[in-house]
Amino acid sequence: MTIATPSPAPADAPPAPRTIYRHRVATRLWHWLNAVTIFIMIGSGLTILNAHPHLYWGAYGANFDHPWLNTIHWPSYVTIPAHYNLAIARRWHLLFALVLAFSLLAYMIVSVANRHFARDLRVRLRDLSAANLWHDLREHLAFRFHDPADPRAYNIFQKLSYVLVIFILIPVMILTGLAMSPAMDAAWPWLLDLFGGRQSARSIHFIAASGLTGFIVIHLVLVILAGPINEVGSMLTGRWRVPEEAA
Amino acid sequence: MSLITRRTLIAGGAAGAGLLLSGCDQVAQVPALRKILFSGEIMNRGLQRALTNRDALAPEFSAAEMSPRFRVNGTHNPNTAEYTAMVAENFAHWRLQVGGLVAKPLSLSLAQLRGLPARTQITRHDCVEGWSAIGKWHGPRLATLLNAAGIRDAARYIVFTCADLYGGAPYYESIDLVDAFHPQTILAWALNDHVLDVGHGAPVRLRVERQLGYKHAKYVMRIDAVASLAGIGLGKGGYWEDHVDYDWYAGI
Numbered sequence: 001m002t003i004a005t006p007s008p009a010p011a012d013a014p015p016a017p018r019t020i021y022r023h024r025v026a027t028r029l030w031h032w033l034n035a036v037t038i039f040i041m042i043g044s045g046l047t048i049l050n051a052h053p054h055l056y057w058g059a060y061g062a063n064f065d066h067p068w069l070n071t072i073h074w075p076s077y078v079t080i081p082a083h084y085n086l087a088i089a090r091r092w093h094l095l096f097a098l099v100l101a102f103s104l105l106a107y108m109i110v111s112v113a114n115r116h117f118a119r120d121l122r123v124r125l126r127d128l129s130a131a132n133l134w135h136d137l138r139e140h141l142a143f144r145f146h147d148p149a150d151p152r153a154y155n156i157f158q159k160l161s162y163v164l165v166i167f168i169l170i171p172v173m174i175l176t177g178l179a180m181s182p183a184m185d186a187a188w189p190w191l192l193d194l195f196g197g198r199q200s201a202r203s204i205h206f207i208a209a210s211g212l213t214g215f216i217v218i219h220l221v222l223v224i225l226a227g228p229i230n231e232v233g234s235m236l237t238g239r240w241r242v243p244e245e246a247a
Numbered sequence: 248m249s250l251i252t253r254r255t256l257i258a259g260g261a262a263g264a265g266l267l268l269s270g271c272d273q274v275a276q277v278p279a280l281r282k283i284l285f286s287g288e289i290m291n292r293g294l295q296r297a298l299t300n301r302d303a304l305a306p307e308f309s310a311a312e313m314s315p316r317f318r319v320n321g322t323h324n325p326n327t328a329e330y331t332a333m334v335a336e337n338f339a340h341w342r343l344q345v346g347g348l349v350a351k352p353l354s355l356s357l358a359q360l361r362g363l364p365a366r367t368q369i370t371r372h373d374c375v376e377g378w379s380a381i382g383k384w385h386g387p388r389l390a391t392l393l394n395a396a397g398i399r400d401a402a403r404y405i406v407f408t409c410a411d412l413y414g415g416a417p418y419y420e421s422i423d424l425v426d427a428f429h430p431q432t433i434l435a436w437a438l439n440d441h442v443l444d445v446g447h448g449a450p451v452r453l454r455v456e457r458q459l460g461y462k463h464a465k466y467v468m469r470i471d472a473v474a475s476l477a478g479i480g481l482g483k484g485g486y487w488e489d490h491v492d493y494d495w496y497a498g499i
Contacts, residue, residue: 039267051376059308059371062378064316080271086375087492088275088284094499095287098294182373183457183498187299189306198371198379224257 020152022240024114030107031235037103038212040096041173043080045209047089050074055206059197068203101174104166120154121163127156145226151242165215169208176205285492292496301425305456308369314380317372317438319446322418325411325466333410338450343434347406347471350397357436357450363387366433374460375493384454385437390428392470402472406479407453410466413486420464421476421484421495422455431456434467459497461487 023031053074054067061067076082080092111117126132136155139145147153154162178184179191179201195201223231227243234240274280324330333341338357345353369383393405405427409418426432433454436443443449448465455462462485476482481489488495 052378060314060379060381062318062380082272091284094291181499183295186303186305186457
């Protein structure tokens with residue numbers, strides 16, 4: 001068996017696209033598991049919300065009380081299941097709540113151990129300077145999302161949004177979810193103190209879910225703008241091609 | 248990056264999301280997948296029971312924190328001939344039967360039940376639909392009755408059979424012994440300092456404070472200690488569990 005030796009590239013050819021290993025396997029696994037889980041949580045959550053589409057502040061709240069928000073009736077093309085079935089929606093929601101919580105926990109442990117958080121998500125004080133924020137905002141508006149000097153690094157808006165999702169929004173979803181469980185309220189009454197009562201927890205659950213939905217929309221738009229084949233591919237294989245302008 | 252590839256990818260993503268949505272509906276129909284979907288209840292109950300104190304008390308509130316109006320839900324009036332007759336005579340001949348796997352079956356009048364030592368608790372009622380109401384409940388602990396009847400070692404569940412009919416059969420619910428002997432599990436005969444009215448389950452309803460509203464059986468007529476839920480109704484431990492797939496464990 002012979003191995004073909006590649007002929008050396010002509011000197012005047014353009015440089016081959018540079019690829020770097022950007023996403024570790026734990027990050028990629030959690031990303032896709034989380035993508036499916038959050039999709040199911042939002043769909044089944046909207047069915048559950050359809051059962052009583054009114055949100056209150058405080059410990060109690062029912063038909064004769066004053067809601068701060070009456071949501072729309074969520075249409076069948078965004079709910080799980082499509083046709084209203086509270087029991088089945090709860091089955092989806094409460095099973096995947098376990099997936100959401102325990103996969104976040106596992107991802108956090110691995111990401112501390114492999115220094116993903118420290119290397120990629122640590123927000124430094126100088127990142128938050130007005131000059132840097134203004135610079136990164138201008139770069140965003142010009143559709144340049146990578147620092148040519150260090151294309152692997154996340155820009156400040158990426159860092160802040162990932163930190164928001166991983167350390168605030170998803171943990172708030174989990175804790176407000178637990179605060180709605182009457183058995184958990186008996187066992188861990190601090191959950192109610194933390195959020196100001198069960199109906200407040202339910203309202204905050206909805207607000208955090210809206211925040212996550214907003215993140216997903218912006219995330220998808222930016223993936224499309226940054227080059228979806230390269231971005232989705234890197235989240236599948238880990239290997240990311242450094243964009244021409246950043247090379 | 249060519250626009251067509253982008254379009255293909257976006258369309259592909261949207262189609263994928265649509266497939267996943269309709270896929271979720273299919274899953275609930277396939278028996279093996281349905282079993283996985285329904286296993287969340289066992290995992291959640293197991294985790295809650297393993298990680299938290301089984302005797303923890305549900306939060307209790309002050310009179311100032313009560314709902315101004317405690318809404319009626321579920322059956323507003325059983326409206327059967329028997330129940331209407333009982334209301335007309337102010338439950339004078341109503342008897343609560345306690346039986347099943349007990350050493351000494353009981354048959355209590357309302358006066359006897361009201362004569363038992365009672366607990367008063369201002370607690371939050373959480374409906375499976377999402378709303379909550381806070382009210383003041385008063386009545387004897389279920390444990391008092393179960394101890395008086397002497398439940399046998401083989402008993403695992405307590406079943407409540409009610410006066411209101413659903414699909415022609417009496418509403419029923421069941422709880423395990425952890426909740427049955429919990430200090431806040433009471434047979435309430437008063438709400439907000441008034442004798443329980445028809446809408447809220449007269450003359451007696453169950454309060455099982457660490458679970459959702461549908462477990463709190465209204466119009467209770469019979470209490471039975473049983474070894475298994477099989478053979479009662481469709482065997483899943485309650486009307487909603489039997490007919491619309493609600494979780495039997497409603498602590499979450």
